[in-house]
Amino acid sequence: MDEAQLRKGILEGCILSVIARGETYGYDILSVLESQGFTEILEGTLYPVLVRLEKKKDIQCRIGESPHGPKRKYYSITQTGKEHLKQFVDSYENLVRITNAILYKKDTDTDR
16 A cells, blocks of 8 residues: 555645644755654645635745744644644544554444
8 A cells, every 4th residue: 555645535624733833844844744744745745735725714924034044934724724634634533533443343243
């Protein structure tokens, strides 16, 4: 199974979660994702997701000063984004519960 496809499916929710922790910028988001095990996420993957989230009004962006060079885009979550993040977490937890029940046979049917 291609692990990249599994990760791609949950990346948007993970990015929303990182942004929900507080205003942040692209490189910092990449650093958090990498530190948690998303080691194959590149800028070319992150920025299209950020654009998509902004178009859906899940995040907002502002241009601000950087203490280390040129101006950068800072992202923050919107109320809509908070609601979508909660929906993602609920759906993810349900999917994990169902998947674990199947993979680890946690049901009570022992005749199979």
